[in-house]
Amino acid sequence: MKNLNSLGFLVGSLLLIYPKVTGVRDITKDNYNIDEIDDVDNRLWNAYRRRPTYLILASRIIRPSSIYQIVVNLYAEAEPMRVKASLSRDGVEVSGSDEFLSSLEAKSILLQVPEGNSQEYSYKLRVEGFSQDSAALLFQNETRLEFTNRFLAIIISTNKVVFTALHTMRVRAVLLRTDLLPYEEVADIFILDPDQFIIRKWHSKQLNNGVLTADFELPEFPKVGFWTIRVVAQGQIEEKKVKVEKYYVPKFETFVSMPAFHFPSESHVEVIV
Incomplete structure (x- = not known):
């Protein structure tokens, strides 16, 4: 019985005694970077x-x-x-x-x-x-x-600067995009009198390589003042003013003197103006 008691004490003592493990460190309590422990280069x-x-x-x-x-x-x-x-x-x-x-x-x-x-x-x-x-x-x-709705460069020109009654107003408009290529869609053109009343209009007029043309003959008794030529392309509006005056073209009297007769054998005819 004495030997059994001694054996039980020995077993209990063995359960309380355990070897110390070396070479293992609890990194959760350290202040080191995990890259330093693994020796990995993560600079990139x-x-x-x-x-x-x-x-x-x-x-x-x-x-x-x-x-x-x-x-x-x-x-x-x-x-x-x-x-x-x-x-x-x-x-x-x-x-x-x-x-x-x-x-x-x-x-x-x-x-x-x-x-x-x-x-x-x-x-x-x-x-x-x-x-x-x-x-x-x-x-x-x-x-x-x-x-901004200005996406075109529109240049409007006419055949004259000043017009009068019964003159034909020839309008030409050149439409270019921001990349300097011609505008190929349709456009509207309007002719307005000095009171901003629309006298003539062309809707959805097709352009020819970016060029828009139109002809308009002034009435016999037009309103004197600045008329407006308006070109509209997808909401962008460009206008140009032209002047209409009441004036008469001066007349000239010309006197021509020439020989009374001419021979077929002559190569030229002398004329005095």
């Missing part, structure tokens, strides 16, 4: 942890039916990403495109501005950068744009 990853630096160049003014260009440049701290540019009108996206860019690379993003000449719309440009690996949003930038 640490560089990408900073906010990416970029440059966006775009016009603040947009015009209808035109190509809107945005230039995006990524600097050294930016990782390769997908950059998306979108154009919204009253909160609804109307045009969008994206490009893949690497560090120290610049690319152009082209957006098609829709038709419409109303200046009541609110346009915004939004540029976003997404990671190529995880598709995470890296940056975003949104700004308000100014809308």
Whole structure:
């Protein structure tokens, strides 16, 4: 019985005694970086942890039916990403495109501005950068744009500067887009008297390689003053003033003296004016 008691005491003592394990450290209580423990070089990853630096160049003014260009440049701290540019009108996206860019690379993003000449719309440009690996949003930038309906260069010319009764007014208008290409759509042209009454109009007149022509004969008793030639193309209006005066073309009396007869054998005839 004494031996059994001694054995039980020995077993209990063995349960309380355990060897000390060496070479293991509880890293949760240390202030070391996990990269230092694993001896991993993550300097490139640490560089990408900073906010990416970029440059966006775009016009603040947009015009209808035109190509809107945005230039995006990524600097050294930016990782390769997908950059998306979108154009919204009253909160609804109307045009969008994206490009893949690497560090120290610049690319152009082209957006098609829709038709419409109303200046009541609110346009915004939004540029976003997404990671190529995880598709995470890296940056975003949104700004308000100014809308103008002047997207054409319209030059109006006439055959004269001053007109009078029964003269034919020949009008020619040249319409060029912002890229200096001819405007190929239709346009309206109006002739207005000094009281701004429409005397003649041509609706949806087709252009010939960007050139619009029209002829108008003045009445016998026109109103004296400045008449207006108005050209309208998709809401853009261009006007030119011409003067109508009441004047008479001076008459000249000409006296011609020549021989009373002429022989067929003569090569020329002498005339005195």
